Amino acid sequence: METSFTPLLSLGGGLLIGLAAVLSMAFLGRIMGATGILAGFLAPSDLSDWSWRAAMIAGMVSGPLVVTLFTGTAPDIAVPVTTPMLLIGGFLVGIGVTFGGGCTSGHGVCGMARVSPRSIVATAIFMIACFATVYVVRHMVGL
Amino acid sequence: MLKLIISYIVGLVFGVGIMISGMANPAKVLNFFDIAGTWDPSLAFVMGGALAITVFGYRFVLKQPAPRLADTFHLPTRQDVDLPLVAGSAVFGIGWGIAGFCPGGAIPALGTGRVEVFVFIAALLAGILTAKALRRRNRAAAAV
Incomplete structure (x- = not known):
């Protein structure tokens, strides 16, 4: 499925993601990583630790509504994979980010910005693994 | 209360x-990774924009004595590259390439109400809980 090249929207979205990462550190002293926020939400150390994570997740989930209010159209999402692929992929992502200690936001943005060796290695590996997987799935298996 | 509002x-x-x-x-994410096919380089601009802001923002913020609404900056201190980091990141990349969603992409997407997102998040949570259980068992085995 073709998608159109959107450098300005993607750059703008990236700037907002960066802004959120900086605000999170400036006010809460926290890395803006989806894996870490979610892990702490599932197993919080106490109620106040749970509540800020719940508020942040609620803010994230409000994103599509706010985009719709401003632009008048719902954000464009197309899922070109089957339900079994969502289930297998989702399960592997959950296993991987837990052992790897982070995902695209935590390692790829926050950790890379701090020039953390662990994050640089993690980001290089998950990007290469993703390129290889998409090649295998699309061009060798042909899904 | 202020902390909750800021978090939101x-x-x-x-x-x-x-x-x-x-x-x-996911269509756009998977196309970014499909250089041999319907390549869409847009997502490089996401990473570029996010890093540009975060590199300079962190440099300023981390010079402050403490965050505005917390006692300390919670920064990871580990520097060592170990097997769980390498293998976990590889497994994450494989899952991302199969499903097209990563955690930070899927959580906001829940707000669209699309059923595919809920399917992915359910599997993601199952994976996180399974990994945590495995890690607990490994630690318990190592402690014996």
Whole structure:
């Protein structure tokens, strides 16, 4: 499925993601990583630790509504994979980010910005693994 | 209360950024990784924009004595590259390439109400809980 090249929207979205990462550190002293926020939400150390994570997740989930209010159209999402692929992929992502200690936001943005060796290695590996997987799935298996 | 409001706003800024960037759209994510096929390089601009702001923002913020609403900056201190980091990141990349969603893309996408997102998040949570259980068992075995 073709998608159109959107450098300005993607750059703008990236700037907002960066802004959120900086605000999170400036006010809460926290890395803006989806894996870490979610892990702490599932197993919080106490109620106040749970509540800020719940508020942040609620803010994230409000994103599509706010985009719709401003632009008048719902954000464009197309899922070109089957339900079994969502289930297998989702399960592997959950296993991987837990052992790897982070995902695209935590390692790829926050950790890379701090020039953390662990994050640089993690980001290089998950990007290469993703390129290889998409090649295998699309061009060798042909899904 | 202020901490909750700020947390909500941080989440909202992230969520809006994710939605307009294309990171919540598996078609676009998978096309970024499909150089041999229907390649769409847009997502390089997401990473570039996010890193540009964060590199300079962190440099300023981390010079402050403490965050505004917390006692300390919670920064990871580990520097060692170990097997769980390498293998976990590889497994994450494989899952991302199969499903097209990453955690930070999928959480905001829940707000679209699309059933595919809920399917992915359910599997993601199952994976996180399974990994945590495995890790607990390994630790218990190592402690014996």
